[in-house]
Amino acid sequence: MPKISTRGQILPSSPIRNLMPYARAAKKKGIHIHHLNIGQPDIQTPPQALEAIRKMDSKIVAYGPSEGQYSLRETVANYYQKFQIHIKPEDVFVTTGASEAILFALFSCFEQGDEIIIPEPFYANYIGFSQISDINIRAISTDISNGFQLPPVEEFEAMIGPKTRAIFLCNPGNPTGQLYDETALAKLAELILKHDLFLIVDEVYREFCYDGKFKSVLNFPELKNHVVVLDSISKVFSSCGARIGYLVTQNPELQKIVPKLAQMRLCPPALGQILAEACNSNVDQYLDPVKAKYDARRQKLHERLSTIPGVQCYMPRAAFYNMVGLPVEDAAHFCRWMLSDFSYRGETVMMAPGNGFYFNRELGKNQVRIAFVLGVEKLDRAMDCLEHALLSGSYAKVETTTSLSVDKLMP
Amino acid sequence: MPKISTRGQILPSSPIRNLMPYARAAKKKGIHIHHLNIGQPDIQTPPQALEAIRKMDSKIVAYGPSEGQYSLRETVANYYQKFQIHIKPEDVFVTTGASEAILFALFSCFEQGDEIIIPEPFYANYIGFSQISDINIRAISTDISNGFQLPPVEEFEAMIGPKTRAIFLCNPGNPTGQLYDETALAKLAELILKHDLFLIVDEVYREFCYDGKFKSVLNFPELKNHVVVLDSISKVFSSCGARIGYLVTQNPELQKIVPKLAQMRLCPPALGQILAEACNSNVDQYLDPVKAKYDARRQKLHERLSTIPGVQCYMPRAAFYNMVGLPVEDAAHFCRWMLSDFSYRGETVMMAPGNGFYFNRELGKNQVRIAFVLGVEKLDRAMDCLEHALLSGSYAKVETTTSLSVDKLMP
Numbered sequence: 001m002p003k004i005s006t007r008g009q010i011l012p013s014s015p016i017r018n019l020m021p022y023a024r025a026a027k028k029k030g031i032h033i034h035h036l037n038i039g040q041p042d043i044q045t046p047p048q049a050l051e052a053i054r055k056m057d058s059k060i061v062a063y064g065p066s067e068g069q070y071s072l073r074e075t076v077a078n079y080y081q082k083f084q085i086h087i088k089p090e091d092v093f094v095t096t097g098a099s100e101a102i103l104f105a106l107f108s109c110f111e112q113g114d115e116i117i118i119p120e121p122f123y124a125n126y127i128g129f130s131q132i133s134d135i136n137i138r139a140i141s142t143d144i145s146n147g148f149q150l151p152p153v154e155e156f157e158a159m160i161g162p163k164t165r166a167i168f169l170c171n172p173g174n175p176t177g178q179l180y181d182e183t184a185l186a187k188l189a190e191l192i193l194k195h196d197l198f199l200i201v202d203e204v205y206r207e208f209c210y211d212g213k214f215k216s217v218l219n220f221p222e223l224k225n226h227v228v229v230l231d232s233i234s235k236v237f238s239s240c241g242a243r244i245g246y247l248v249t250q251n252p253e254l255q256k257i258v259p260k261l262a263q264m265r266l267c268p269p270a271l272g273q274i275l276a277e278a279c280n281s282n283v284d285q286y287l288d289p290v291k292a293k294y295d296a297r298r299q300k301l302h303e304r305l306s307t308i309p310g311v312q313c314y315m316p317r318a319a320f321y322n323m324v325g326l327p328v329e330d331a332a333h334f335c336r337w338m339l340s341d342f343s344y345r346g347e348t349v350m351m352a353p354g355n356g357f358y359f360n361r362e363l364g365k366n367q368v369r370i371a372f373v374l375g376v377e378k379l380d381r382a383m384d385c386l387e388h389a390l391l392s393g394s395y396a397k398v399e400t401t402t403s404l405s406v407d408k409l410m411p
Numbered sequence: 412m413p414k415i416s417t418r419g420q421i422l423p424s425s426p427i428r429n430l431m432p433y434a435r436a437a438k439k440k441g442i443h444i445h446h447l448n449i450g451q452p453d454i455q456t457p458p459q460a461l462e463a464i465r466k467m468d469s470k471i472v473a474y475g476p477s478e479g480q481y482s483l484r485e486t487v488a489n490y491y492q493k494f495q496i497h498i499k500p501e502d503v504f505v506t507t508g509a510s511e512a513i514l515f516a517l518f519s520c521f522e523q524g525d526e527i528i529i530p531e532p533f534y535a536n537y538i539g540f541s542q543i544s545d546i547n548i549r550a551i552s553t554d555i556s557n558g559f560q561l562p563p564v565e566e567f568e569a570m571i572g573p574k575t576r577a578i579f580l581c582n583p584g585n586p587t588g589q590l591y592d593e594t595a596l597a598k599l600a601e602l603i604l605k606h607d608l609f610l611i612v613d614e615v616y617r618e619f620c621y622d623g624k625f626k627s628v629l630n631f632p633e634l635k636n637h638v639v640v641l642d643s644i645s646k647v648f649s650s651c652g653a654r655i656g657y658l659v660t661q662n663p664e665l666q667k668i669v670p671k672l673a674q675m676r677l678c679p680p681a682l683g684q685i686l687a688e689a690c691n692s693n694v695d696q697y698l699d700p701v702k703a704k705y706d707a708r709r710q711k712l713h714e715r716l717s718t719i720p721g722v723q724c725y726m727p728r729a730a731f732y733n734m735v736g737l738p739v740e741d742a743a744h745f746c747r748w749m750l751s752d753f754s755y756r757g758e759t760v761m762m763a764p765g766n767g768f769y770f771n772r773e774l775g776k777n778q779v780r781i782a783f784v785l786g787v788e789k790l791d792r793a794m795d796c797l798e799h800a801l802l803s804g805s806y807a808k809v810e811t812t813t814s815l816s817v818d819k820l821m822p
Binding site: 002009097108166240263 | 423428
């Protein structure tokens, strides 16, 4: 049998998805699972967007332009004005989800072996994308005790070396729910200019800010040639399956490279683009109640978590995630046990083990990421499960008697 | 301004798409362009597939499984039985077009710096995909005079070195229209086993064979662990914009790696998958008249081309492309001239310069790829244009007086 590649083998599996076999087994036993592991909102896709798909009258689902339909790029540029961001349709490249936008950004800004600085914990898939594009991550640890705020600019500067090409942020933060404020971003902007780096920012949770005001890196005109913004309709318009994202850049050199990467895969999904274009009308009318829902869930989650003894939590300011410290030694093992050995009133809860969001896998071992993508009532029941699991003592007993080997637990 | 990456800069731009600015300029002048440059069929997408999209009743366009919807993987496995290919749904991974299937195959089979052997001319985007995944192409030239048949197995064997990981074919061939026969494939199969290589085959034109019978590499049971097949609904079901492709492999090791690559980009397009699943019913009822249409076009094209003095052509056996030698020195320049300076009865024709399909850019300079994706009548008018352009002598005059610099001609 021919040998497969090392680079394929060393790819991490997703901390968000790799407990799925346990979840399937639990479901087979008739246990209801509250899915707080994945950022799949239960919110409806904008009805006019679904209607646009149903009314589609073309007879051929044909290739479109590699950079995306111009009419969609126009509506995206218009939408950004809401945030005082003034860009041209030509600055917006439609991608197959923000995932592809990440890949395009990495391939166009980095040589093989270059370095990228990212505060951790961060969205787990950044690791895989960096690996396949041969980029080395330098991670700066941030702290659960202050809600994972942006590290001081000095910590970034200390990491900068001859191979550093960019700083990468996710703002608002997945998995942290943190929102970086204007002052902190302004200091980082100075550093970017001083060292002539790229600033790549994943802003897909922009619309969900509860405490404080969102500031985009596109709001800094001096960073015009330095900024690459990654965006997506997945979360904002609850259209994760459409696979429509955007790479936004005003850098004229990147604007030459990105279309070549885009041509290589021909075009972004045509049906998703029809949906995306229709999403961009009546945005606030759709989003205001959605945002209110998430806010209520955030508060419910925090209220419940903060009364469970030993749980370390903070109030997330944005997005729909919360990194939470649990009174267990190995949260990955605990999450698995919750699926394989636990239920309360016939229910259990699925969470994403926290250390999968760290580059340094020794960090975040007692943390989990909870996505508040379910309604307040379901969230309440899910927290009943978590509380019961932690307080009943049955896990504590398992923890002290079991070797915490992942392999042993694999079905 | 920060420096952009060399690997981005050296990416080739698409020979199929990079004359677009000239086409737009011609259209602005009111000239009608016959698009024979791109494999965008004028055939309707199966009506029941469009209907499935219109009837979609879900309220949330949600993430699906990373490997694709199981129900779709089942219909694909069933569809293959038509070709006596017996695989399980688990052997089929749904990708975002065949483009992504190529990328997944390269990342999972090759280390950085490994080599792949491909007969040229080949589908131009293989070059870019190999570049970004750090794989070196070793190209074997094939010959227009025999319709670009598969080179003798000895030529492949002579290319095999310590870094060789795979042989890559496109069968039926884009851009050649060639169909590799069973005997030639059987010899190659022996070579694959002898050297324990992967055999990666792009079979997206499988359904369009006019002379001779299609044989898939999946029909060779002894290659079970060696074969990766790339597939797509784009051409077969005229659904290029849906961006649904498949990677098919029975290799148990690849079946562990591909899901990790798939998880990284979350899932393939949800709407496209609905369309794709519906495509797989009443396949032959849909395809029989489509195939008859392409066959008539193929014959018309060949009839017209073979009467133009100086044109070198052959009868393609499959797919919907023909590589054609023209009586010009630089076909890329000629194609540009056809758009920028030529029209006949207010019409002109757009073709893809042939040397873009060669790894060795000194080859195929007088060739063009013609896609017979338009009806017989339009094809006839397009050939009137080509004939007139070549016979009128006006291009010959330009050719002898102009420096054939690409840069000079860029708008």
